[in-house]
Amino acid sequence: MSHRTEPAVRLEVHTREPFAEGHRFGDTGAYEVLTATARYAVDPDDPRVPAHRAVPDLDLAPRDDTGLVRFSGDVEILRPVGGGRRRLFFDWGNRGNKRALQYFCDAPHTNRPRTLADAGNGYLLRRGHTVVFGAWQGDLLPGDGRLLLNPPVAGRNGRPVRGLTTAEFIVEEPTDSLPLSRWSSTRSSPVSERGVHSARLTRRRYAHSAPEQLPPDTWRFARTQGGGPDLKGRSTALVPSRHDLHLDGGFRPGWIYELVYEAEDPLVLGLGLVAVRDLVSHLRHDPASPIGPVEHAYGWGRSQTGRAIRDFVHHGFNEDLEGRRVFDGLLPHVSGAGRLGVERFTNLTVPGGQQYEDHLSPADAFPFAYAESVDHLTGARDAIMKRTSDPRVLHTQTSTEYWQRRGSLVHTTTDGRDLGFPPNVRGYLWSSSQHVADPAAGAPAKGVCNHPENVVATSALFRAVLDALDAWVSEGVEPPPSAVPTVADGTLVTMETWSRQFPAVPSALRPHGPNELYPVDRSTVPPVADRSRAYTVLVPAVDADGNETAGVRAPMVAVPLATYTGWNTRAPGQGHGALHEFSGSTFPFAATEDERLVTGDPRPSIQKRHPDAAHYATRIRAAAEDLVKRRLLLAEDIERAVSLAARWSSPRHRVDLP
Incomplete structure (x- = not known):
């Protein structure tokens, strides 16, 4: 020792x-x-x-x-x-x-x-x-x-450590080569010499779908090089690589590819x-x-x-x-x-x-x-x-x-x-x-989803949380009480209950459920989930607008111009209907009552809620002041919340009202 x-x-x-x-x-x-x-x-x-x-x-x-x-x-x-x-x-x-x-x-x-x-x-x-x-x-x-x-790299008396591992690949645009890590920023676990010949590649439509194995002669450990100008014009080459995967014809969007291979030299x-x-x-x-x-x-x-x-x-x-x-x-x-x-x-x-x-x-x-x-x-x-x-x-x-x-x-x-x-x-x-809530977010985009992303601004809440932590640690001042949904008060519910609560928002493709969790046997490669048993995953209850009732409501949620969700569904050709990564959605309210009647939207229109933009901003101020009283927002952020609400929270929202 x-x-x-x-x-x-x-x-x-x-x-x-x-x-x-x-x-x-x-x-x-x-x-x-x-x-x-x-x-x-x-x-x-x-x-x-x-x-x-x-x-x-x-x-x-x-x-x-x-x-x-x-x-x-x-x-x-x-x-x-x-x-x-x-x-x-x-x-x-x-x-x-x-x-x-x-x-x-x-x-x-x-x-x-x-x-x-x-x-x-x-x-x-x-x-x-x-x-x-x-x-x-x-x-x-x-x-x-x-x-x-x-x-350092792990080793055994100068000999490499090897073992089976998996790598998963999902693309939004066709491409023929990817690093084994899937991320250009990240080191791949290199395939061993033996692993080059024993690896297998499968693909499936959804996580629960049965995988289909791809013929070994259609893929290889290699990367595409070139395509840009070089000394003799433009050319490409397929270069053998222990860190990359190449698929003939390219990886197709809407598929989950899974590689099982023997890797070596773990960090x-x-x-x-x-x-x-x-x-x-x-x-x-x-x-x-x-x-x-x-x-x-x-x-x-x-x-x-x-x-x-x-x-x-x-x-x-x-x-x-x-x-x-x-x-x-x-x-x-x-x-x-x-x-x-x-x-x-x-x-x-x-x-x-x-x-x-x-x-x-x-x-x-x-x-x-x-x-x-x-x-x-x-x-x-x-x-x-x-x-x-x-x-x-x-x-x-x-x-x-x-x-x-x-x-x-x-x-x-x-x-x-x-x-x-x-x-x-x-x-x-x-x-x-x-x-993810970028403090500088602009107008929402859909990307590969069915709905525009969630536009709720939450960065001000970080500042209040850190001040509360500092006061708790340095002065013994208790932080605000926990604010999470609970089963006891009916604000944490099953998918069945949530489905009954969520309004019939026009054009909303709802998720079929939250991401469930099953016990996994990790002694196998790839790991095997036991879908006969499950942990219970619950979701927050929502009000008649579809916004969540429990927790800390940022001013934009307390005075909504839309239904804001923590989920978004994948568009056709991209794993249609499955939840997309960490994306939420924004479902704007109808601007006027006439629009609401035409679209069949059960949620009151913005016109019904606010006579003008000034009224909206006044209510945003009141919501911010209430959070300050509860020590969930700093006083300096009241004016920031009101400023963000100017012109109906443009560009996060587009409201066609005077």
Whole structure:
């Protein structure tokens, strides 16, 4: 067993420069931006750290002559020059991208924030937070300014580790070659030499459809190269590749392709959780930290990184090597009931399983809830939160998570009874909103769906949630009570009940149900779902307009111009009728009563609800003020909500009324 003689992380600062040309953000003052590399050293045999047992293949990672596993990752820090409020805010960068300024400050997305425009409304900086962007995802490729982690490759005494794995491919436009990872940003698990000859490729119409095997002579491990100008004009070539798949005639939209093959050289991806633990601990406690004293540390992640947060807590990584709490508070957003899953050959970029896409993703496995519960199918008992080192958590999710990501299981038992949250957790449904809500969204588009996407604006809710978490941790002020649908009050219902509630909206192709969840045997490749048994997945109840009754209603939902849903259905030729990824829908109300009568719309028209746009804006103001009273919106966001409502919330809505 090795004996540690050095810190778990060394931070090498490369650059230090003024941020936003020295602009002063309120009482906090000016900021600077630091870029750095974190050098990590992990002792796999340290008996003090049971969390390391949750890192698959750590025992197969190469070690140096002191017995330590070494790797490195990118770090960038926005630091208040005057020290700020000694709050560390860690952005779990979604797929290597910096997202905190975009969602908390309504800023344009960039992976190189340097200008005043990149600060948006400056919320995080006016609050004096030190914003830390640290790489944790180890299978990303360089490009677009992504943060990169460089974990080791598992091996056995110089010999490669091999095993069967699956890759799923769904395209919206025909293409003949794809990386095995499906994502150009993501490293593929390479096929072994033997796997080239033993792999099999199938396709199916829907996740539940029987697969049909494609003849081996119609596809190969290769990629198409060329097509653009070269020295002799334009030409293409088919290049053998252990990282890519080529299909003669191309992949067709509307089909799910599934490749089973023997891969090799798995990355030790679980070290990403180790990296976050050790980096944040270093920044908090090490006298050599470049950000000075830190009183409280918070972390935020959305979707993929919300799942990472839940895994981080579940496996005990919120306790550092000295037994100290790492994060005092965490904000997992739109994770649904999922966790990350870092099994061998996992593709971390792949989203959690959805009804049509990535349906065999390992993201959803018991335990789903923060509170202790029993898996009624297996008898297992577990919880996300179960340690004295656990942080305080404000879990937020949208309607989409109830439809696509089994969100009800966050606060119910596996057979659909109310469970609630433990004392150190609160949960909030952002009613009738969708998984991704770009603060700068314009007019809605359909894409490959039947309906225009959901236009509900929710970014202001992030700011209120972080303020509430800070007050809870630093001052002991209880956050607003949980606001989620429940079985007891009739706001969390079965699909049958929801179908009776949802109005007969003209042109709406309803889903046939939420994304169900079955126990999966992962000892087989591909995994096999036991469809004879199921976990109970419930959805939020809706009112006569089709908008959800429970949760936190953003002003646009409290005073609607449409029915807003967390689901959207795929268009013909694209898996028609199945739920589409994480997309919601907007079903506008009829502008006038005459239009309503012609279309047979049962919902009152906008003309019936509001005599003019000024009346609409006045009601939006009242809805925003009510949220402020409940500490679910900041006072500064009242005027932003009213401004957004100008001209009938154009361009998100088009209302043909004076």
